[in-house]
Amino acid sequence: MQVMPMIHDQELINRYVNGDEAAFETLLSRYKAKIYTSIYLFVKDRALAEDIFQEVFIKIIDTLRKGKYNHEGKFVQWAMRISYNMCVDYHRRNKRRAHINPSEDFDIFEILRVGNDGADTTMMRSETHNHIRRLVDSLPPEQREVVILRHYADMSFKEIASLTRVSINTALGRMRYALINIRKMMSEKEVVLQ
DSSP, X not given: OOOOOOOOHHHHHHHHHTTXXXXXXXXHHXXXXXXXXXXXXXXXXXXXXXXXXXXXXXXXXXXHHTTOOOOTTOHHHHHHHHHHHHHHHHHHXXXXXXXXXXXXXXXXXXXXXXXXXXXXXXXXXXXXXXXXXXXXXXXXXXXXXXXXXXXXXXXXXXXXXXXXTSOHHHHHHHHHHHHHHHHHHHHXXXXXXO
């Protein structure tokens, strides 16, 4: 069986601009989960996340069709910036910040699930994930934002700094303080449980 090499994003964009609709479908399927998940974690509402996700890809399509895309080799970072900006705009309009809360209809860890485990392992993992979500949700907004972008959207600190318009050192500092705060909350929780 011959393995087909993965087509580079820029080649897919070029094909789409030249009329190949399937090329855009490939690009969309490549990044759909990553972009949708990051949007959902910011707005914590499935219907709203789907609306913003559609707006993001309408903007992407519009930009590509107008020939205004010039981020060669950095499509996913560009798409993540668009989605981040749309989430920020939504929160500015509604004057509230995102909170990460588990919901019955969406669980990020379902996307990240690895292997088939027994019921006890699955239940322990679910409890751990819920605990981690509560800890992340209780962080200050700037720290929570960096944790989401780094661990859920899988972005580098350079990408996070660019996206949030802060220095890399600031993004690293926010992650450092987030980890310190999470450790502190976990230690306090252990003391309470003992």
